[in-house]
Amino acid sequence: MADRIRTTCPYCGVGCGVIAEKSADGWVVRGDPEHPANYGRLCSKGTALGDTLGLETRLLYPVVDGRRTDWDSAITEAAGRIRAVTDLHGPDSFAFYLSGQLLTEDYYAANKLAKGYLGTANVDTNSRLCMASTVAGHRRAFGADTVPGCYDDLEQADLVVLVGSNLAWCHPVLFQRLKKAREQRATQVVVIDPRRTDSCDIADLHLALAPGSDVALFNGLLAHCEAAGVLDFAFIDAHTNGFTETLAAARADSVSATGLDRTLLTRFFDLFATTQKVVTVFSQGVNQSSAGTDKVNAIINVHLATGRIGHAGMGPFSVTGQPNAMGGREVGGLANQLAAHMGFDPTSIDRVRRFWDAPKMAKKEGLKAVDLFRAMDAGKIKAVWIMATNPAVSLPETDLVRRALAKCPVVIVSDCVIDSDTLRFAHIKLPAHGWGEKSGTVTNSERTISRQLPFLPPAGEAKPDWWALARVAQALGHGDAFGWRGPEAIFREYAALTGFENGGSRDLDLSISQINDYDRFSPFQWGAKRFFGDGRFFTADSRAVLVPVNHRPPKESPTVTYPLRLNTGRYRDHWHTLTRTALAPRLSGHRDQALADIHPADAEKLGIIDGALVTVKSRLGRMVVRARLTAEQAPGHVFVPMHWNDCHAAQGLVGRLLPGHTDPQSGQPESKHAAVSVTPY
Numbered sequence: 001m002a003d004r005i006r007t008t009c010p011y012c013g014v015g016c017g018v019i020a021e022k023s024a025d026g027w028v029v030r031g032d033p034e035h036p037a038n039y040g041r042l043c044s045k046g047t048a049l050g051d052t053l054g055l056e057t058r059l060l061y062p063v064v065d066g067r068r069t070d071w072d073s074a075i076t077e078a079a080g081r082i083r084a085v086t087d088l089h090g091p092d093s094f095a096f097y098l099s100g101q102l103l104t105e106d107y108y109a110a111n112k113l114a115k116g117y118l119g120t121a122n123v124d125t126n127s128r129l130c131m132a133s134t135v136a137g138h139r140r141a142f143g144a145d146t147v148p149g150c151y152d153d154l155e156q157a158d159l160v161v162l163v164g165s166n167l168a169w170c171h172p173v174l175f176q177r178l179k180k181a182r183e184q185r186a187t188q189v190v191v192i193d194p195r196r197t198d199s200c201d202i203a204d205l206h207l208a209l210a211p212g213s214d215v216a217l218f219n220g221l222l223a224h225c226e227a228a229g230v231l232d233f234a235f236i237d238a239h240t241n242g243f244t245e246t247l248a249a250a251r252a253d254s255v256s257a258t259g260l261d262r263t264l265l266t267r268f269f270d271l272f273a274t275t276q277k278v279v280t281v282f283s284q285g286v287n288q289s290s291a292g293t294d295k296v297n298a299i300i301n302v303h304l305a306t307g308r309i310g311h312a313g314m315g316p317f318s319v320t321g322q323p324n325a326m327g328g329r330e331v332g333g334l335a336n337q338l339a340a341h342m343g344f345d346p347t348s349i350d351r352v353r354r355f356w357d358a359p360k361m362a363k364k365e366g367l368k369a370v371d372l373f374r375a376m377d378a379g380k381i382k383a384v385w386i387m388a389t390n391p392a393v394s395l396p397e398t399d400l401v402r403r404a405l406a407k408c409p410v411v412i413v414s415d416c417v418i419d420s421d422t423l424r425f426a427h428i429k430l431p432a433h434g435w436g437e438k439s440g441t442v443t444n445s446e447r448t449i450s451r452q453l454p455f456l457p458p459a460g461e462a463k464p465d466w467w468a469l470a471r472v473a474q475a476l477g478h479g480d481a482f483g484w485r486g487p488e489a490i491f492r493e494y495a496a497l498t499g500f501e502n503g504g505s506r507d508l509d510l511s512i513s514q515i516n517d518y519d520r521f522s523p524f525q526w527g528a529k530r531f532f533g534d535g536r537f538f539t540a541d542s543r544a545v546l547v548p549v550n551h552r553p554p555k556e557s558p559t560v561t562y563p564l565r566l567n568t569g570r571y572r573d574h575w576h577t578l579t580r581t582a583l584a585p586r587l588s589g590h591r592d593q594a595l596a597d598i599h600p601a602d603a604e605k606l607g608i609i610d611g612a613l614v615t616v617k618s619r620l621g622r623m624v625v626r627a628r629l630t631a632e633q634a635p636g637h638v639f640v641p642m643h644w645n646d647c648h649a650a651q652g653l654v655g656r657l658l659p660g661h662t663d664p665q666s667g668q669p670e671s672k673h674a675a676v677s678v679t680p681y
């Protein structure tokens, strides 16, 4: 193993390049000055990566039914149990639940096995909780899940609008880039978020809109742009459909749903209307909503109608939460997609079937995350293989998820840690490579593909996830199709699929990329730096679609019993369910426990003092947590982070409180709205 290697950070969707170097005290991680995502910058999490490489918490060998075993036995057991279930109950009795932490090659292998060889599209992922609404919105507007722009656009814009995005905490290096650009060119920044977050530190304007009212806001903006005479009719006429209906829908909505002061609204609308170079960055505050897809389209509508897309410093821009949510999207890691950005239309199904020479091609979309675990609870999913994720903590209606896992006859979990809430339900535990051991590719939020390269020996008997998948596929009798010798063979097969019968008709074609040296290629952005500048989209008639949308409030409203709105999200220095960041003590210096942020006026009414334990309760469950009184929180709202769980600190579990309401288009759960009460403990 080399003492110095260029690889990629395993945390957020910014996808920073890092250099890991061996020192006398262990591995030191610093930013890669040549990586186009970060140019040497890192955030606190990336900087502390070297502290998280110990073996203390690693799963070091396969376990079947509570007993240590060898890989051959574990593979035989996994394949045998999958076969027994699917022979008896059909292919849709099996499901994969994957993760944006997986490498693209792992994701591809799982999708090929399920969708091509087992005959089920029950392959969903924790990315469903992250950006599924953006995928659905992109596909409705552009005809493909295409991210139009790039990070440079944030530095070239004159106005950056952050919607439902605490960029300062959740995508810190992008925030650093934006902050620097603002210092150099006086970029105007508007933050649209019910909370006052650290992102507001650089904001010229903060719109603390009513939760879930983004569609009303952007419809109001579209109507204002029409009144201000800044719509781009040449672009609309030449390159879009649906404008008339969309404008009518926008005019019919009322900005009063936003609860915002008219003066503030007018300032924002005027700023947007008079600034040509605008980037609208959106994230989980938009996506994690029962109207998430409509919100995405409301944002895109304004950019299409003003022609502000596809050129430097302008466009709608989604930032993903996870390091490889994008790679997962690209290889069909969602239950309603096939590999290479194809959908479940008959032509795509047949194309992928022929490319894979698949004996049992899935013919219809599979179950999305929330429905998948509900089907498990109902006894319809009888075998599940969970990889690199912890749904017993991270999904809403967590008690149902745990009940479903407890009753599922076959639970296989691949993970690099020895214990998690989900691993406790596993009949078969498969030790996976962790960061620093993995080899493969990831795609970040701007479509840049980078390598993750190994610099550590595997922990114990840990193996790559793609290897375990291929071995199980071979044990199921599909040796030829899964005979890859390494991740490079998988990547090249996937790249060939993206180009198969493409001819420029689909956005994603890696077959034209010149990747001569898989182990050393420089990060590259697939497709163009920007899409759609030429006015050509990936719909049948090459025209973008403006989608008429109207405001729909969140599914749950406060009641007498549950008078507050619960919002959930990330802390700056922690990640997901703490399995890695809890290993670096310095990352707990910022926040070492979950806190319920509540406005002082609410706290006074409820008899709550700062730092006291409180019970947060919804109709589904309760948790006990300390209160933090802060005016950053709007009155009537409470914020609790998503990270803590039953394995760590026993603080309780916020997922237990969250209902499983989902967006009808994307299936993404509404993780930012639940009606709750907060009382002294």
Ligand code: SF4
Pocket: 009, 010, 011, 012, 013, 014, 015, 016, 038, 041, 042, 043, 044, 045, 046, 047, 171, 172, 173, 174
């Ligand atoms: Fe890692 Fe994201 Fe921080 Fe970059 S911004 S170092 S990708 S966590």
